[in-house]
Amino acid sequence: MSQLSFNEVSLIYPARGRHCAAQLVLDRINLSVSTGEFVVVIGRSGSGKTSLLNLAAGFQEPSEGKVTLDGKIIEGPGTERAVVFQDDALYPWLDARDNVAFPLKIKGMGERDRRARGDELLELVGLPEAGQRRIWELSGGMRQRVGIARALAAEPRFLLLDEPLGALDALTRSRLQIFLLDVWRKSRSGALLITHSIDEALLLATRIVVLSPNPGRLAADIPSSFAADILAGAPAVEVRASPAFKRMHDGLTGLIQAVSPEEELAA
Amino acid sequence: MTLITDLTAFYGYDITAETREPTRPPVRRRQVPVSLISLLTVISLLMIWTAAAAAELVSPVFLPSPAVVATSLWNLLTVGFVDSTLAQQVLASLRRVLGALGVAVVIGVPAGLAIGTSRIGRGILDPIVEFLRPLPPLAYLPLIIIWFAIGEASKVTVIALSMLPSIVISTAAGVRAVSKDHINAARAFGATRRQVTLHVVLRSALPSILTGTRIALGTGWSALVAAELVAATRGLGFMIQSAAQFLVTDVVIAGIAVIALIAILLEIAARALEKWLAPWASAH
Ligand SMILES: Nc1ncnc2c1ncn2[C@@H]1O[C@H](COP(=O)(O)OP(=O)(O)O)[C@@H](O)[C@H]1O
Ligand SMILES: [Mg+2]
Numbered sequence: 001m002s003q004l005s006f007n008e009v010s011l012i013y014p015a016r017g018r019h020c021a022a023q024l025v026l027d028r029i030n031l032s033v034s035t036g037e038f039v040v041v042i043g044r045s046g047s048g049k050t051s052l053l054n055l056a057a058g059f060q061e062p063s064e065g066k067v068t069l070d071g072k073i074i075e076g077p078g079t080e081r082a083v084v085f086q087d088d089a090l091y092p093w094l095d096a097r098d099n100v101a102f103p104l105k106i107k108g109m110g111e112r113d114r115r116a117r118g119d120e121l122l123e124l125v126g127l128p129e130a131g132q133r134r135i136w137e138l139s140g141g142m143r144q145r146v147g148i149a150r151a152l153a154a155e156p157r158f159l160l161l162d163e164p165l166g167a168l169d170a171l172t173r174s175r176l177q178i179f180l181l182d183v184w185r186k187s188r189s190g191a192l193l194i195t196h197s198i199d200e201a202l203l204l205a206t207r208i209v210v211l212s213p214n215p216g217r218l219a220a221d222i223p224s225s226f227a228a229d230i231l232a233g234a235p236a237v238e239v240r241a242s243p244a245f246k247r248m249h250d251g252l253t254g255l256i257q258a259v260s261p262e263e264e265l266a267a
Numbered sequence: 268m269t270l271i272t273d274l275t276a277f278y279g280y281d282i283t284a285e286t287r288e289p290t291r292p293p294v295r296r297r298q299v300p301v302s303l304i305s306l307l308t309v310i311s312l313l314m315i316w317t318a319a320a321a322a323e324l325v326s327p328v329f330l331p332s333p334a335v336v337a338t339s340l341w342n343l344l345t346v347g348f349v350d351s352t353l354a355q356q357v358l359a360s361l362r363r364v365l366g367a368l369g370v371a372v373v374i375g376v377p378a379g380l381a382i383g384t385s386r387i388g389r390g391i392l393d394p395i396v397e398f399l400r401p402l403p404p405l406a407y408l409p410l411i412i413i414w415f416a417i418g419e420a421s422k423v424t425v426i427a428l429s430m431l432p433s434i435v436i437s438t439a440a441g442v443r444a445v446s447k448d449h450i451n452a453a454r455a456f457g458a459t460r461r462q463v464t465l466h467v468v469l470r471s472a473l474p475s476i477l478t479g480t481r482i483a484l485g486t487g488w489s490a491l492v493a494a495e496l497v498a499a500t501r502g503l504g505f506m507i508q509s510a511a512q513f514l515v516t517d518v519v520i521a522g523i524a525v526i527a528l529i530a531i532l533l534e535i536a537a538r539a540l541e542k543w544l545a546p547w548a549s550a551h
Contacts, residue, residue: 059451077454089448092547093470103456105466136547154456 002070002157004056004081004190005032009065011051025051027215028065035157035190038181038227040205042195042252044260048216049194053162056192057083079103082151084161088143090135096146097122097131103154121149126179141172148180152187159184161193165200177203178236185231198252202226202245203236208252212259219259224248331517339517340524348518349509351501357529359501363419364484364491364533367426371483375431376469376476379438384468392435400432404490408497417498422491429490430483437479441472474541474548481537488530503529 011026025048033039033056041049054060055067058077067074069081082103090099098105101118109117122131125145135143144164151159164180165173181204184191195201201208204227210220226239226248239245313333319325320332327335343353351359381388382396404425411428415421445468453467469476495504507522542549 057451057455059454077451077457079455079457081455083452083455085448085452087448089446089452091449091467091470093473093545102453102466106453106456106458106462134547150452 002035002080002190003032004034004158004192005066005068006030006052006055007066007068009055009062009067011048011055011060012063024215026055026062027217029216029218031209031218031221033158033190033192035188038184038191038193038204038206039209040193040195040201040207041209041211042198042201042256043211043216044213044256045196047211047213047260049211050162052211052216053083053160053192053194056158057081057160079107079154080156081158081160082154082156084144084147084151084159084164086163086166088147090143090146090150092135094135095131096127096133096135096138099135099146100149100153102150117153121153122146124152125149125183139172140168141176144168144176145179148183152183155187157189159187159189159191159193161191163194163196166196173200174236178230180204181227181230198249198256199240201252202248203230203239210252210255210259220255222252328514329516331520336517336520336524339515340521343518343521348506348515351506353525356501356503356506357525359499360491360495360503361529363422363502364426364487367423367430367487367491368480368484370423370427371430371434371487372480374427375434375479375483376438378431379435379476379479380442380464380469380472382435383439383442383472384464389439396432396435399428400436404429405493405497408494412498422494422499425494426487426490430487433482433486434476434479437475437482438472441475441479442468444475445471474545477537477541477545481534481541484533484537485530488526488533492526 006029009026009029010024013023013025015022029052031039031052041052043049051060055062056074058067058074058081069078091102094102097115097118100121101109101114104114104117119128119131122128125148127142127145127149130138130142130146135146138146147164161180165176168176177200180193191204193204202224205224206227208220208222208224209218210222211217212219226245229239230236316330317333320327320330320335324330331339340353342348343356345352347353347355378388378392378396382392383389407428408421408425411421411424415424449467449471450463453463458466491502492504495502496508499505503522503526507519507526510516510518510522
């Protein structure tokens with residue numbers, strides 16, 4: 001088992017010129033994600049969710065505190081942590097299969113193995129025919145699947161997902177939520193997912209973390225069991241309709257509105 | 268059955284269709300296409316030219332008729348001018364411009380990369396590019412001839428220098444516009460700096476580099492003709508220059524037409540290359 005930890009982590013963006021003062025974005029965050037866990041971070045926009053994920057990915061360094069992987073300080077990006085970006089960040093100059101196989105190319109895997117593995121992964125995400133397709137010909141939902149397949153190609157221990165389904169229509173979104181849950185279980189990785197949606201958090205998370213804005217602080221860290229129900233075979237519609245789900249939904253809505261009063265959160 | 272369907276059955280088609288109101292939203296009134304206007308302009312100009320030459324408004328030595336120019340173009344193709352056929356002249360010019368393009372790309376792309384990715388690179392190279400950019404190539408041609416003598420080297424150098432700024436600037440712009448997520452994604456998959464540059468930065472900047480190259484081809488072509496006017500023994504610029512000295516105006520005009528035609532063909536080829544190598548840039 002592996003563990004990704006935030007230990008008293010603060011992040012300050014330095015002042016830029018006269019008009020942009022230094023800003024404390026994350027304030028003494030303590031959080032850990034283990035493999036086998038699905039941690040969902042929820043909070044209104046501007047509360048520092050992306051910054052939190054960037055720290056975990058190693059794209060940024062904390063101003064104070066430590067971000068560690070199995071006790072070792074993270075000093076940059078690494079193949080044990082794969083990122084799925086909100087606007088897919090796929091490479092338009094590569095076809096779908098070469099995008100998926102990109103991490104393998106970086107690793108130095110040969111062309112033939114790469115293709116075979118790329119096709120396998122595309123099949124896994126339900127796009128067996130899409131290998132030769134150009135990225136810009138794919139729908140938003142298909143692109144996110146390609147992005148997820150690319151992340152899986154690196155065989156990471158942690159999947160870091162920054163609002164990966166945020167730009168999708170409701171129908172595609174709920175389909176991909178179940179898909180994501182399935183992928184996570186099969187890969188036996190740890191997941192850290194960011195979202196705006198309370199519903200999505202409740203469906204996917206084994207733990208829900210609420211981030212309050214200005215500066216970003218951990219307002220709550222709550223275990224959730226609906227993902228386990230869905231993985232056990234309960235249909236998402238029924239899980240959503242259950243009284244327990246509704247109670248949690250209301251509770252979370254109240255909590256989030258209490259900690260971030262300026263703006264309503266989309267349910 | 269109504270009368271109309273009866274008639275339709277009788278005639279085999281709906282005869283009222285033409286008289287009825289259109290069911291589609293009314294289309295905009297048809298306009299004369301721009302290409303037709305352009306074509307008419309060209310034809311008119313040719314007709315004015317023909318008329319002016321026929322009326323001998325000026326001496327045929329100064330303004331030969333289109334027919335004479337066409338004949339001279341044919342002669343250029345078959346017999347040639349000053350020991351070389353038109354094909355050889357064109358080839359000489361094309362070789363210079365493409366050779367210079369190769370040199371300019373090999374130097375310009377790394378230079379643009381350095382400007383776009385490193386502060387030191389920008390500090391060193393920016394003033395050089397900014398100095399070179401506004402200079403007309405003919406301004407430094409004499410100096411280049413002093414250094415390299417009148418040979419292929421001096422011409423290729425001048426053309427390459429005229430091409431460099433647009434390639435460097437467009438490469439730098441393309442490199443600076445690379446998406447941060449694209450770079451971060453590669454880094455997350457363990458890419459080294461070199462791999463990021465090779466597989467992400469340069470690939471992402473390719474459309475911009477190609478656009479710069481296309482513009483460079485245009486400037487290079489003008490610089491080439493200018494350089495050949497001054498110092499060459501073969502090539503299109505040389506051809507019209509020496510024809511002008513003997514007042515062979517028809518060859519001069521034919522040469523100008525060929526120069527324009529090749530410039531257009533280069534532009535078309537460069538655009539096709541862009542579409543082929545960087546289809547994503549025009550796809551969305
Ligand atoms: N590179 C940066 N430089 C300065 N400020 C930034 C930068 N990135 C984000 N911020 C600021 O940090 C705050 C949190 O941003 P972000 O982490 O993107 O939040 P979220 O993902 O929750 O919307 C915002 O107020 C934003 O303006
Ligand atoms: Mg964000």
